[in-house]
Amino acid sequence: MRLSLVGVSHHVAPVELRERVALDLPAAAELARSLGEGVCLSTCNRTEIYVAGEADDAALAALERLAGRSLDGLAYRLHDDDAALHLFRVAAGLDSLVPGEGEILGQVRSAFEAVEPGPLLDHVFREALAVGKRVRSETAIGESPASVSSAAAALAAQVFGDLTGRRVLLVGAGRIGELAAANLVSRGARIAAVANRTVANAEELARRFGADAVSLDDVAGRLGDADVVVSSTSAPDQVLCAADVPTRRRRPLFFIDIAVPRDLDPAIHALDGCFLYDIDDLEAVVAETLTGRRAEAERAEQLVAEEADRFRSWHASLDVVPAIASLRARAEEIRIAELAKLRGRLSEDERRTVESVTTQILNKLLHLPTVRMKQAAVSAEGAAYVDVVRDLFGLEDER
Amino acid sequence: MVEALFWPAVLGYGEAALAYASVRTSRLATWGVRLGWLAQTALLAVQAERADGFPWASWSGSLNLFVWLVVGAYLIWGCRPRYRLLGLGVMPLAAILFVVARLAGGVGDHHGAAHYGSAFLVLHVGSVLAAFAGFTLAAGLAGVYLWQEGRLKRRDAGILRLRLPPLASLERLASRTIAVSLTLLTVGLAAGLVRAHDDGGRFDALEAVTILTWLVYGSFVVTRPGGRRAAYLALGGFALVILARLALAGSHFA
Numbered sequence: 001m002r003l004s005l006v007g008v009s010h011h012v013a014p015v016e017l018r019e020r021v022a023l024d025l026p027a028a029a030e031l032a033r034s035l036g037e038g039v040c041l042s043t044c045n046r047t048e049i050y051v052a053g054e055a056d057d058a059a060l061a062a063l064e065r066l067a068g069r070s071l072d073g074l075a076y077r078l079h080d081d082d083a084a085l086h087l088f089r090v091a092a093g094l095d096s097l098v099p100g101e102g103e104i105l106g107q108v109r110s111a112f113e114a115v116e117p118g119p120l121l122d123h124v125f126r127e128a129l130a131v132g133k134r135v136r137s138e139t140a141i142g143e144s145p146a147s148v149s150s151a152a153a154a155l156a157a158q159v160f161g162d163l164t165g166r167r168v169l170l171v172g173a174g175r176i177g178e179l180a181a182a183n184l185v186s187r188g189a190r191i192a193a194v195a196n197r198t199v200a201n202a203e204e205l206a207r208r209f210g211a212d213a214v215s216l217d218d219v220a221g222r223l224g225d226a227d228v229v230v231s232s233t234s235a236p237d238q239v240l241c242a243a244d245v246p247t248r249r250r251r252p253l254f255f256i257d258i259a260v261p262r263d264l265d266p267a268i269h270a271l272d273g274c275f276l277y278d279i280d281d282l283e284a285v286v287a288e289t290l291t292g293r294r295a296e297a298e299r300a301e302q303l304v305a306e307e308a309d310r311f312r313s314w315h316a317s318l319d320v321v322p323a324i325a326s327l328r329a330r331a332e333e334i335r336i337a338e339l340a341k342l343r344g345r346l347s348e349d350e351r352r353t354v355e356s357v358t359t360q361i362l363n364k365l366l367h368l369p370t371v372r373m374k375q376a377a378v379s380a381e382g383a384a385y386v387d388v389v390r391d392l393f394g395l396e397d398e399r
Numbered sequence: 400m401v402e403a404l405f406w407p408a409v410l411g412y413g414e415a416a417l418a419y420a421s422v423r424t425s426r427l428a429t430w431g432v433r434l435g436w437l438a439q440t441a442l443l444a445v446q447a448e449r450a451d452g453f454p455w456a457s458w459s460g461s462l463n464l465f466v467w468l469v470v471g472a473y474l475i476w477g478c479r480p481r482y483r484l485l486g487l488g489v490m491p492l493a494a495i496l497f498v499v500a501r502l503a504g505g506v507g508d509h510h511g512a513a514h515y516g517s518a519f520l521v522l523h524v525g526s527v528l529a530a531f532a533g534f535t536l537a538a539g540l541a542g543v544y545l546w547q548e549g550r551l552k553r554r555d556a557g558i559l560r561l562r563l564p565p566l567a568s569l570e571r572l573a574s575r576t577i578a579v580s581l582t583l584l585t586v587g588l589a590a591g592l593v594r595a596h597d598d599g600g601r602f603d604a605l606e607a608v609t610i611l612t613w614l615v616y617g618s619f620v621v622t623r624p625g626g627r628r629a630a631y632l633a634l635g636g637f638a639l640v641i642l643a644r645l646a647l648a649g650s651h652f653a
Contacts, residue, residue: 250625
């Protein structure tokens with residue numbers, strides 16, 4: 001059975017087109033079901049329809065209906081091994097905007113689980129999920145942060161380890177600081193206070209995080225019970241001087257300054273137990289980790305290629321399965337017919353023994369041809385093997 | 400037989416010491432440590448089985464046991480991916496000391512009968528060596544702490560590519576290791592001092608340095624320093640351990 005893929009992605013399609021063909025999970029599943037056996041993967045960077053059989057034209061037509069225009073030159077169509085390899089790369093995060101991003105694996109799983117695919121799509125999607133997991137466990141492609149806010153959280157974890165229960169002082173109630181804070185919270189940290197020049201503006205954010213809202217004048221006083229300080233105000237002057245930072249015994253303090261101009265006195269970094277990273281430092285870390293991701297991507301490509309080879313063998317073996325099944329059915333038919341001739345001439349024990357012996361002979365005899373046919377299936381000789389077996393054993397009629 | 404077990408052990412340790420130098424081969428290094436340690440365990444078992452009494456009472460024999468304890472203590476954490484690089488500090492030292500132990504005859508078949516009873520030696524030598532092994536590991540952790548802290552202070556852009564254990568974990572592990580090791584050293588030292596008193600109060604340089612070591616680590620446990628100060632103190636104590644193990648041990652074991 002043929003595996004086909006029709007899709008548009010960030011590689012060729014502009015966002016205006018991608019947003020027109022983007023579907024939520026139920027709508028994607030509905031579209032996939034309307035094509036017979038299909039799976040529709042729709043994310044902000046791609047909408048791809050995988051179908052088993054000959055429904056790729058219908059899949060393209062469905063995408064064009066969503067786009068409201070022809071997708072000539074914008075949609076890609078892949079078949080069989082190429083389609084499987086593409087799906088494996090997608091699941092591994094190798095086709096993503098940021099190589100190795102982890103969200104895509106969950107999206108592939110959701111798309112797959114939203115429908116009830118047949119054997120071919122079931123197999124290829126399970127393999128894709130396994131490949132995605134393998135790439136993440138055997139390479140470091142997904143370990144490095146890809147944004148300034150996630151880099152800030154990862155650096156804090158380099159100081160404190162597990163961030164559970166660590167207290168964060170958020171200085172400035174802007175969107176960028178909130179993003180960094182959200183990253184810290186996702187690692188278990190707790191926003192203890194939100195400080196802002198206008199306290200009223202801090203209150204909404206503080207309420208959302210279950211924190212206190214305080215004024216900028218209170219920042220120094222709040223340092224005593226903070227572990228991480230995230231500062232992102234639009235203040236023209238420094239918000240915090242090194243002299244304001246209290247001496248802390250056995251408790252490090254990690255400062256993240258993502259404001260331009262900078263909020264925090266650079267001299268803070270020289271204090272014992274204090275670490276200060278500004279926006280340039282964080283961007284340098286992100287750039288370095290992205291370089292690392294690209295290096296890891298090369299290793300990941302090798303793993304994906306290995307799995308794609310395995311899929312190719314499995315897929316090719318499907319072509320010989322009917323011949324193998326016919327051969328075994330014919331042999332079993334002969335065995336049963338011959339056993340029937342002995343009916344009434346054997347005791348129950350003898351019949352069971354003969355049943356067992358003939359079954360074993362049959363299995364042993366057919367084992368090697370079965371293995372050889374499956375092996376040959378991945379080569380150009382596969383079809384010839386099938387023809388020879390059908391001819392030798394008189395299986396023509398069962399084609 | 401004992402000789403035959405020395406080589407796989409030293410090869411394992413040597414391979415680990417070299418393989419830890421690269422992140423890509425560090426997994427291989429961990430296997431070197433495991434296999435080397437198993438071989439050395441077998442070596443010690445054969446020595447124990449053949450010896451008449453406590454087989455590691457000599458200086459070189461105790462060095463052999465010390466290496467085994469250090470590597471054993473390292474294995475508790477060293478197999479975790481983030482702590483693998485601790486092996487960069489521990490395994491070259493272990494490999495060198497193991498070779499020194501062999502050159503001095505500590506991994507051979509025969510050692511003269513010990514002057515003291517086995518129970519005393521197990522308590523005294525065993526406790527002191529286990530404590531020294533713990534201090535060695537704590538020094539390794541302190542070294543990694545200073546490395547990691549230095550990277551954070553330098554704002555090393557590659558800090559997330561080669562990840563070391565977090566500062567807080569390193570500090571906590573080193574403190575705990577030192578606390579446990581100090582308890583063992585106290586037991587071993589007390590046993591030795593009682594026996595020295597019974598023998599007429601002889602007091603040698605090794606005992607003096609060991610007491611000084613006890614005082615340094617005792618001050619560590621009492622004052623509970625943090626950050627760089629704690630790391631430097633752990634390394635300072637370790638310098639005394641090295642002095643006691645390598646430079647001053649001769650007269651004590653004579």
